[in-house]
Amino acid sequence: MQATKVMTPAETVKWLDRHVVGQDQAKRAVSIALRNRYRRRLIEEPMQSEIYPSNLIMMGPTGVGKTEIARRMANLVGAPFVKVEATKYTETGYVGRDVEGIIRDLVRSAVNLATKKARQEKREEAEARVNKRIIASISLNGVNYGSEEELQELLDIGRLDSLEIELSLTEKAIGVEIFPMIPGQGFDNQMNDQMKKMLDKVIGKRKKKIRITVSDARKKLFEEELGRILEGGDHVQEGLKLAQEEGIVFIDEIDKIIGSEGGSGPDVSRMGVQRDLLPLVEGSTVSTRYGPVKTDHMLFIAAGAFHGSSPADLIPELQGRFPLRVSLDPLSELDLLRILTEPESCILSQYIQLLAADNVELIVEDQAKKKIAATARYLNDEKEDIGARRLRSVLSYLLDEYLFGAPDLISGRIRLTGRKAKDRLGMLVERRDEEGYIL
Ligand SMILES: Nc1ncnc2c1ncn2[C@@H]1O[C@H](COP(=O)(O)OP(=O)(O)OP(=O)(O)O)[C@@H](O)[C@H]1O
Ligand SMILES: [Mg+2]
16 A cells, blocks of 8 residues: 555554554544545635644653654655654754744755656656757757657667767756755755855856767756756745645654743743744744745644653643644553564564574564563563563563574574573563663
8 A cells, every 4th residue: 555645544544553553542533633634625715724723642651652653654644744853942042943943844845745746747848858959959960860750769769879969058056055054044044045046147057068978968958957847837836835735743752841830941941942832833924945834724743751741731822732632552561562573564573684684584483472572561560661662672682692693603593482582581580670681
């Protein structure tokens, strides 16, 4: 199943099921939110503009799949999507990235999407122009290859690929940045753009004559012609519109920008970031290098572990802008077993492949898999519950001997039985107070 067309909620859940175990409530909420974007588009104005997305917060303990859902979503939606970590931003006026940078990133990704689409659509047109120019230049060479149609045919079958022709190409003005790009600092980027355009005008667009084979000419001319067709085209506008109407912003670690009442230092700054987020989520206009963009209809999804805190600790105005809450469940032993073995490229097959790369064929018996899950659950209960991440530490402890031994000391087929897993993991459990393998 290729995730490009707009999926129904049931299809979205099915797709997510391939990678994320359980967490049905969150999958459901996300899939409904995505579908609502599509539904809205089918509704006539003025109603359409009245329908705002219902932003949602995913909350749940650490390591249970929040970020994983977001990552998978990114591949799923054909819409512009950005995933950011709230902790990466600082209050406006302080050194660092301000939150408007999120929207600029979204717009950039939307314009890229639109450009890609436009390039696809204009491909043929550009190719036709390239052909024309090549034919013209061959004719100038004075050799007679027959009528234009005959020449075209020779070109099509690649008979003239190595023929040398003379072409005049536009020289790209400059290949270097005037100022270093500073992510999220739109002003500088805009400056950069404008400077480039100016310099393009002054020194650029010079023509250069070169001798070149037909097949090389085709590549060079293609970019030039495509660029010319797209120049001043409306794909940028389309990108802006796409970001505005269909953009999705995923803000991870939102719980990390909770500050305490009357706090100081970093706390103040965190609260500041929350305040800065308000207008974006509420709907405001952000200026970007491509032009102003309105955030009113963008969908915001936030996630956080809220360990020792709750969404109620966010500043009230921000809470109100995330009316939907879904919680993700802690992982049971059975969940862990499924996470270990079921998702596409699940962690167990990752290790099996790693060993296979060194010619060790590892066969893990079902009893051993169960033992791994049980141990992970046990350690999560005894120590801190770090969710599915525990599987990795258990597994690397269990397989340590093989991972170290391959390929010098171990090769060929190795069978990991339930008994062997039990013995080895028994040691891990006994040693659980020691540092090292146990996170
Ligand atoms: N339900 C699940 N299904 C499949 N894999 C999972 C699941 N939960 C966690 N994992 C795996 O465990 C790891 C950690 O999960 P993830 O990054 O989603 O945690 P999180 O919920 O975002 O935690 P945190 O609050 O600490 O950021 C990932 O490698 C992910 O693949
Ligand atoms: Mg996470």
